[in-house]
Amino acid sequence: MYSADGNDMLMNETASRMEAVRARDAAADGVFFYAVLTTGVFCYPSCAARPARAENLRFFDTRQAAAAAGYRPCRRCRPDLAPRAQRRAEAVAAACRAIETGHFDLAQAGAQAGLAPASFTRLFRNVTGVSPAAYEAARRQHAAQTSLRAGANTITDTIYQAGFSSSGRFYEAADTMLGMTPGKFRAGGAGETIDHATGACFLGTVLVAASGRGICAILLGDDTGALLADLRARFPRAALREAAPEFAARVADVVRLIEAPKAGHSLPLDIRGTAFQRRVWQALRDIPAGQTASYQAVAAAVGAPGAARAVGSACAANPLAVAVPCHRVRTAAGAISGYRWGPARKAALLAREQ
Numbered sequence: 001m002y003s004a005d006g007n008d009m010l011m012n013e014t015a016s017r018m019e020a021v022r023a024r025d026a027a028a029d030g031v032f033f034y035a036v037l038t039t040g041v042f043c044y045p046s047c048a049a050r051p052a053r054a055e056n057l058r059f060f061d062t063r064q065a066a067a068a069a070g071y072r073p074c075r076r077c078r079p080d081l082a083p084r085a086q087r088r089a090e091a092v093a094a095a096c097r098a099i100e101t102g103h104f105d106l107a108q109a110g111a112q113a114g115l116a117p118a119s120f121t122r123l124f125r126n127v128t129g130v131s132p133a134a135y136e137a138a139r140r141q142h143a144a145q146t147s148l149r150a151g152a153n154t155i156t157d158t159i160y161q162a163g164f165s166s167s168g169r170f171y172e173a174a175d176t177m178l179g180m181t182p183g184k185f186r187a188g189g190a191g192e193t194i195d196h197a198t199g200a201c202f203l204g205t206v207l208v209a210a211s212g213r214g215i216c217a218i219l220l221g222d223d224t225g226a227l228l229a230d231l232r233a234r235f236p237r238a239a240l241r242e243a244a245p246e247f248a249a250r251v252a253d254v255v256r257l258i259e260a261p262k263a264g265h266s267l268p269l270d271i272r273g274t275a276f277q278r279r280v281w282q283a284l285r286d287i288p289a290g291q292t293a294s295y296q297a298v299a300a301a302v303g304a305p306g307a308a309r310a311v312g313s314a315c316a317a318n319p320l321a322v323a324v325p326c327h328r329v330r331t332a333a334g335a336i337s338g339y340r341w342g343p344a345r346k347a348a349l350l351a352r353e354q
């Protein structure tokens, strides 16, 4: 079912995953999950549980795949929830939004992150550089200064632009604070700089990221902070940098692709994945706009009939929304089924392509 090259890549991947589990590498959290045959439980790579014997480990690309194989989420590392570092970064972002709208409650914010108020204050300060109280004071001052100017940035925008997203310092600070060790995980863009910017499209916010080789991520969502966290999880070792203004033209190209998929595109893509994933993604790019294929048909097209479930995993791992049209895959019965960016977005994309 795999070429010799594909087998080598899978073996390397297994070895690097074993190593990430042994090192409890939090940078690999969300990149894959491991299950333990003898206990029937699946975990994040960073789980503090006693390591199982290597021959009892099974690896999954997604939590859905682990659950579908009959494994239960570990009660300790909670792989059914977002990684802890991401949950905490999101809790800080949520606190920023609450402060902005005047609904901030320290005890509640702490509880959401699973921290006592004093610990949450420390987390907040380490991520944003200021205490929640200082942030509130800054908001009041900012509001006073900008209330007369129409279209002024929100304070969250300002902080994202000035401190968080530029040079990826938000996540560096978060990683240090949240106890992430420098990952040994193979993937993740070590030594690379990845530029990113967001735009608006009919599906909400789109985050576009590019390496020196081309566009390496197109992510859809409602919240810039969550999209950045997703980008961070996909490239945990790269330096993330807010793109220069000229990059806006590239974002506009991507928005055009999303809004008018039948026009096609000639965007340079930097597609990263296992040999199998890349074959699946290429097969998806061969499905014309306005048409769909079943998971089974895609599996057959890549020479792996019967691997419909693995095709589903490859679709879920697709980092390039719409450019790699994983939304054009349906179940054999024609149902829309799952979509990494929400079934509603999948339905909207398919409707637009009709």
Ligand SMILES: [Zn+2]
Pocket: 042, 043, 044, 047, 048, 049, 074, 075, 076, 077, 078
């Ligand atoms: Zn666990």
